[in-house]
Amino acid sequence: MMSEHTKIVQCFLPPMVAGKYTTEVNQRILKENRSIQDIKKTFDFGVDAARFTLNPNDIYSVYPPANKSGSYSESLPHLVFTRRTLPWERTIDGLPPVFQRSTTPEEKRNTLDSPPVPWMALLLFDEDEMSQLQIEKNTLAAVIQSDTADGIIRPEIFGTQSAIKEEVLQLMEWEKSTDGCFTIDLTKEQFETHVPYMESLSLLAHAKEVSIENKDKEGITDLNADGNGVFSVIVGNRLPASGKQNTAIVVSLEGHTRYLADASPKANIPTDIKIRLVVLASWNFMDSGNASFSQLVNSVDIKPISIQRENEAIELRPYFDSGYVPLEHLTRTGASTISWYHGPFVPKLFPSTSKTVSFSSSDAALRYDKTTGFFDISFAAAWQLGRILGLQNQEFAKALLNWRLAQTQFTAGKTKEALLNTILEDNSTLYLKDKVIHYLGAIDKVETELATEKRFDEIVDVPTEVKRFLNNLYSVNGIPFSYLLPHEFLLQKEHHIKEDTYSGTLSLFYVDPNWIEALLDGALSIGRVANHDPLLEMTISGQFIEGYNTGSVVIDKEGEIYGRRLNTTGFLFRSDLVSGWRGLEIMAFDAQNKALNALRFERIDSDIFLGIFNGNIARIIIKQPYEGLHFGLKIDKGGYKKNIKNEDGTNQVIVDGTADVNRELNNGLLKNRILDVAGLAAVMHKKLVEKDWMDTTEKSAGKYFTSAEFAFQMVDSPVKKEILIEV
Incomplete structure (x- = not known):
């Protein structure tokens, strides 16, 4: 166990590794305790797994980040898989793992005595070495064993029509020699130098169980019983070349058993022969400059989400400071003009009106600014967008119309019941004519009372489809990005703050309740005939969002209530941290140090992260992803340094060489x-x-040093950055 966040595991093995299997079924028919017939059936079947190619969805993240520049020369590269078993789903020789090759059921099986070896390895070459190498597109015919001798050692994998039937590694029936793959041919020296042998390979793959509570959940598919994400990790054995472009290559070692048993048999590779390896994945990165996770996270620029333009258009500064941008506006009559617009994310608190406002059309939501002579189209655009999204979602639109019909029938029944009660409860001695007149006069009164009542328990149950859709809109899900951020200046790109150092931008915002209300009103305008809409009031009050605290009262300096607002804030984080470190952990807290629940929390673009929270953000904590912690060494004065850790993970400050491996x-x-x-x-x-x-006692696992123990010793402590927000 590494911490409350991460558990490092030696490996997760599948019930059966990939390959061909035979099962035998025996049946004996008895009559009067005597066997009269024995039936024996044999079935052949195959277990499939990734082999010559990888599904891109199986790769969760890589380090160093692909196509990025930074300070990486102190860390071994690694690749994180989304599936816990992937590095062990097949074996290099095609046979079950050694510990599973028992001859009797009673024979003890122990992964610690015979560590499973991953069938892949991560190699690293610098730009000079890659000038002599090439990743080529090929077919399986160029990989499997052939009769021609062309100076290339191929994996000992045979075709399905091979005459050598006893060979273990063959193509499966569904694998065709014309299927595509990528390959790389290494020289004898490159293979002997770069490819780890068996004992090292078993230490270069491990698994991690990681809490995903504060991560974007997209791409995380393997969960344990506690809801934590489970990942497998392949680590390289070479440090990046400083100041150069490096290429990381994940290769398959299947079929190369004879050259991997230990260090010495590699010398058996003939001179002037190349070894062909199947390439499963590859990426490039540049080791240049000082940018690292620590450097990036410590250089984050905090700002409100507004246009920052110094010494320009000073008279427009109040509009920019409120989150407005001027946009081209094409009116219904075809005229082209300029109008003000702001999205739901604003830099200042916009209190909502004290009463829910419902518009009859988008034009009714337009506002005119006398100072600039521009229209404010913010709420009109939100209303029209809500209506378009509502009509686009047929499931929502149908459910809403059916609900309105049911509600109309329910209201009509309540009206009829109330009117009948007017007659039945009339015990006066009026003539029948006068009672009828009294009855007719009560119609308008009763209908008016029912129409203005806000008794939510007097409405038909709201369909789940309607609740789900309104909840998504309320959480700003499914809103086109151009409506959220109408101008690129609202979310500045990273910029140089000094040579070779980059700064990300953390843009803070409030969620404008009036914009959200207009959006919801537009969606609920479908099939609406009355001005009062109980669904709008219920949505705004947060009744469709479990555990959400809304409707807080806002009090001005004089102590008078001037409105209510949605208690929602958030941030947009644009940085190389988002694109380079997938699985980034971000937590938000209020002024009372209470962790805030996220309404929306996801990476919405390769380098942009959006977080919307129930409450006012006072503090943000950004952490390095635990499943991708670096295997690090320190470079000091031209030499390498590495401390070892005790069981609680602390580095010992001892200078006698017993607590480090520097020498x-x-x-x-x-x-x-x-x-x-x-x-x-x-x-x-x-x-x-x-x-x-x-603990090396017989009953303890401490006498073993597996890939889990090695990973624990090699990983650097996770980087953590705390950002205080001025509320």
Whole structure:
């Protein structure tokens, strides 16, 4: 266990690895306790898994970030998969894992004694090396064993029509030799130098169980019983080249068993021969400058969501400071003009009206600004957008019309009941003619009373489809981005604050309740005949959103109530942190240090994150994603440094060499930036045992040093940034 956020696991194995299997079914028919017939059936079947290509959706994130520049030379590259079992879903030799090859059911199976080896590896080459290499598009025919000798060692995988039937690794029936894949051909020296052997490979893959409460949930598909995300991770064995472009390549090692058993058999590769590897994924990055997660998160620029234009149009500053932008406006008559517009995200608190306002059309929501002579089309645009979205969603529109019909019938019944009661309760001695006149006079009175009553328990149950749609609009889901951010100046791009350092922009906003109300009113205008709409009032009061606190009263300086507002704030975060570190963790707190519930919390573009919260944000915490913590070494004065940790994860400040592996790293474990992973793990394990930082008793797992223990020692502490907001 690493922390309350993350649990590191050696591996998650599938029930059956990929391959061909045979099952045998025996049936014995008995009569009077005597066997009269034995029936035996044999069935062949195959278990499939990723092999020559990977589904892009299986890749959750990569580090260093693809196509980014930054300071990465102190961290090994890694790739995070969305599926916990992917690195172990097949084996290099096509046989079940060693620990599963028991001959009797009683034979003990232990993944610690025989660590599973991933069938893939992550290699790293710099730009000079890649000038001699090429990732090529190929077919499976160029990968599987062939009769021609062309100076290339291929994986020992055979076609389905191979004459060597006893070979384990063959194409499955559904795999065709014409299927496409990508390959790379390494020289003997490159293969021997860059590709880790078995003992190291088993340490370069692990899994993590991570809390996803404060993450964007998109792309997270594998959850455990506690609702935490489960990821698998493949780590490289080489540090990036400083000041150069680097290429990370994930390759399949299936079929190359004879060259991976340990370090020495690699010498058996003939000279002037190339080894063909299937490429599963690749990405480029530039190690240049000082930008890192720490540098980026500590340079975030905080600002309100408004146009920041210094020394320009000073007379328009009050409008810009309120979140308005001037936009071209084409009127219904075809005239072209300029109008003011602001979206639902505004830099200042806009109190809502004390009474719900319903418009008959979008034109009724237009406002005219006498100072500039421009129309304010904000609420008109919101109203029209709500109506368009409502009509576009047929499920909502039909459910709403059916509800209105049911509500009309319900109201008519209540009206009839009230009118009949007027006659039945009339015990006066009036003549029948006078009673009828009294009855007719009561119609308008009763209908008026029913129309103005706001008794929500007197309406027909609202359909789930209507609640869901209104809830989505209320949370600003499904709103086109141009309505949210009508101008690029509202969300500035990252900019240089000094050489090689970048600053992201965290734009804070309030949610304008009047804009949201106009949006909802437009959606609810479908089939509406009366001015009063109980659904609008119920939505605004938050009755369709579980656990949402709305309708708080706003009091001015004189102590008088001047309106109510939706208690909703948020931020738009644009940064390389969002695009480069998928799974970024962000938490928001109010002034009482209470964690705020998110109404909407997601990455809406590659580098833009949107958070909308129930309450007023006073503090934001940004954390590095735990599933993607870096395998780090420190470079100091041309040498490498790495402390080891005790069980609670603290680095020991001891300078006698017993709590670090600095000497070993600089004396042979790291050559040409390539790490001897197995050698480093052995040194770490030995020192941990010597310092009594691991329980090595027979009943303890401490006598083993698996990929989980290695990952625990190698990962850097997660970076955390706290941002205080002036409320």
